[in-house]
Amino acid sequence: MHNWSQADLALRLDVSRQAVNAIETGKHDPSLPLAFRLARLFDMPIEAIFDDADASSSPNLEAKGSGN
Amino acid sequence: MSIIKNWKNLSARRKTYWVTLGCSLLLGIALGVALFDSAFEIGHSVGSGDPLPDPLLSLSPALAITMVVILNLILWPITWLWHRSVDEHEEQAVLWGGLIAGYALIGLGGSWVILNWAGVVPEISLGATIAIFSFVWTGVWAYKKFI
Numbered sequence: 001m002h003n004w005s006q007a008d009l010a011l012r013l014d015v016s017r018q019a020v021n022a023i024e025t026g027k028h029d030p031s032l033p034l035a036f037r038l039a040r041l042f043d044m045p046i047e048a049i050f051d052d053a054d055a056s057s058s059p060n061l062e063a064k065g066s067g068n
Numbered sequence: 069m070s071i072i073k074n075w076k077n078l079s080a081r082r083k084t085y086w087v088t089l090g091c092s093l094l095l096g097i098a099l100g101v102a103l104f105d106s107a108f109e110i111g112h113s114v115g116s117g118d119p120l121p122d123p124l125l126s127l128s129p130a131l132a133i134t135m136v137v138i139l140n141l142i143l144w145p146i147t148w149l150w151h152r153s154v155d156e157h158e159e160q161a162v163l164w165g166g167l168i169a170g171y172a173l174i175g176l177g178g179s180w181v182i183l184n185w186a187g188v189v190p191e192i193s194l195g196a197t198i199a200i201f202s203f204v205w206t207g208v209w210a211y212k213k214f215i
Contacts, residue, residue, distance in 0.1 A: 007070055014079045018213050019157035028157050 081153050088150040161212035169205035
């Protein structure tokens with residue numbers, strides 16, 4: 001896709017290289033403004049930025065009637 | 069260094085971030101040099117087993133007032149500008165650091181007070197509690213930002 005280093009991407013996103021690394025490794029969830037910048041930069045829909053890994057395994061709270 | 073090499077390409081926010089960090093570093097060095105004589109005297113006493121010098125006599129009032137003015141008139145605006153210029157990832161690291169440092173202060177400081185009531189440890193030291201708060205805050209910030 002792009003042959004950018006983390007430092008290159010950080011410069012384009014106006015964040016630190018550590019922030020890019022934290023997003024890549026899943027340690028930091030980007031805010032909506034940053035996610036929009038990512039989506040624009042990679043020309044992809046914003047929902048593609050967020051990988052909901054729990055979606056397939058999450059319990060159906062409505063069916064269970066969870067009180068919280 | 070990539071920061072210096074890419075300085076022209078950095079945003080205004082990132083430039084403010086690095087300038088405020090640089091100013092803080094210079095300020096820290098200046099205050100450290102100003103405190104050197106007193107710190108050396110205290111360190112020498114600790115190392116040699118001599119009694120600690122009287123803190124009221126080891127620092128001149130003029131120097132102390134100058135340092136307090138610098139701390140309050142210069143460091144606060146620099147800190148405010150730095151906080152406005154951190155990115156969201158570092159902001160989280162700073163906030164978590166402060167929160168956990170607060171818990172550490174309550175836990176360790178509270179324990180110290182209770183042990184002091186029982187006569188197990190000497191009276192709580194404000195300098196030590198500030199040091200605990202600062203070290204824990206810095207440690208958590210560094211862990212969340214770099215690891």
